Amino acid sequence: MKTRISGKQINMSDLMFSISEAMDVAHHKLALHQLRTAYICWKMAEEAVLAPAQIEKLFLAAMLHDIGAFTALEKISHYEFEAEDCEPHCLRGELIYRQVPWLAASAKMVRLHHTPWCRCNESIDAPDVMEAQMLMLAEKLEREIDREGYILNQTSALREKMHNMAGKIIHTRVVELFLCISENEAFWLELTAPNLMNFLKYKGPVQHIYGDAAAALKMEEFFTAIIDFRxxxxxxxxxxxxxxxxxxxxxxxxxxxxxxxxxxxxxxxxxxxxxxxxxxxxxxxxxxxxxxxxxxxxxxxxxxxxxxx
Incomplete structure (x- = not known):
């Protein structure tokens, strides 16, 4: 389904993919980090049989989940598990998401994506909580991957690391979803494929979101946040x-x-x-x-x- 607004059409979803890719080019360690995270979330959401609209919300949250980290150094500190307090960039990310009408529904997931299950004060069945836990697992998994090594030689160790988080850092149901999808070698090969962005663009869960120049201008505060506030x-x-x-x-x-x-x-x-x-x-x-x-x-x-x- 395509959402169109009258006037010269701009593919907003393609713009999202471009921004996601660009945010991760400032350092080689970050290359495709957000899109890989989005892919993992998508596959877990499918395994959980979430509604298509909810899968899209989660995917959009994952695509720019680090948008509240304004500098490459801040992103690297999170990526390498060195940052002690991730709450500020999660809160900034939530505020930025709420400025865009078609991203606002994903804002809570962005805010909670660094909140361990043991510190979450909501039920796993509360709106967007399980999805935020999926996003947290996906990001942790992606950061653990050795980009210099062959992925199929890492799968056992990666699955074990995620398994060890069950019940304290990540809710057990979410870990079980991951363990199910990660049994398939295709999951790992697609995750680390060099053409991942094109694969997600044409086969991923995000519908084509179109708007004219005036609609895109309504995102001015969003663009200002990711460009100027750095x-x-x-x-x-x-x-x-x-x-x-x-x-x-x-x-x-x-x-x-x-x-x-x-x-x-x-x-x-x-x-x-x-x-x-x-x-x-x-x-x-x-x-x-x-x-x-x-x-x-x-x-x-x-x-x-x-x-x-």
Whole structure:
């Protein structure tokens, strides 16, 4: 089923895939982390025979579950199990999700995705709690995978690690779902396949969500959060460029439809910066030649992200 809004159509679900991929390019350890996590959640949700709408909610939560971690260093600290307090980035993620109408239903899962079962004060049958536990297991599993080793040589150890979390960190029902799906070698091979993003785009559980430029502009706070809030030097940059662009469009007498498209382009012009490490964005001194080359890369990364939408 396709959701369409009148006007020039933008594939919002493809945009989500592009953002998810870009968020994980800042460090090689993070490559496809969120999409792999989403794949694991999808397969567990299918095994649990959840309703299609609930499976989609969980998948959308997993695709950008780390959106509240604004820097690559923060993401790496979570990825390597070094961060002691994950609550701030979970709360930020929830707030960002609630700003987008078609993501708001997934916000609670994002908030709870680092809450161990022993600290959860709700029933496993409460809305979105089991799904949040699936997301927690999926993320922990993905972080345990040795990217340098052949996946089928790791499956026994990975299954044992997840089994040992049952009852305390992860609810037993969720661990049992994972143990069922992970018996199949195809699960592991699909999870680590290099073409995972295309596989999820065309065979995954997310329906095609379409909107026009005006609908995409309603996500301005969402884009600002993932682009500008990563650095104190760019905290209002996107909003300022967007506002100036709209004012110039009015001065030039452009029709409203063109001004909306220009404003959207201004809102997204720095999207590729989510692939630039924060230590470069916030470096107080002069950039090296290599660092400046990484800065220049962001405009091309923006183009490649938007070209597939």
């Amino acid at each position: 650095s104190k030097y760019t905290a209002s940059h996107t909003a300022g460029v967007s506002s100036c662009t709209n004012s110039l469009g009015i001065l030039l007498g452009l029709p409203e439809s063109e001004r909306v498209e220009l404003e959207l382009a201004a809102t997204l012009h720095d999207l590729g910066k989510i692939g630039v490490p924060n230590e470069i964005l916030e470096k107080p001194g002069q950039l090296t030649r290599q660092e400046f080359a990484m800065i220049k890369m962001h405009s091309y990364l923006t183009f490649t992200l938007l070209d597939s939408v």
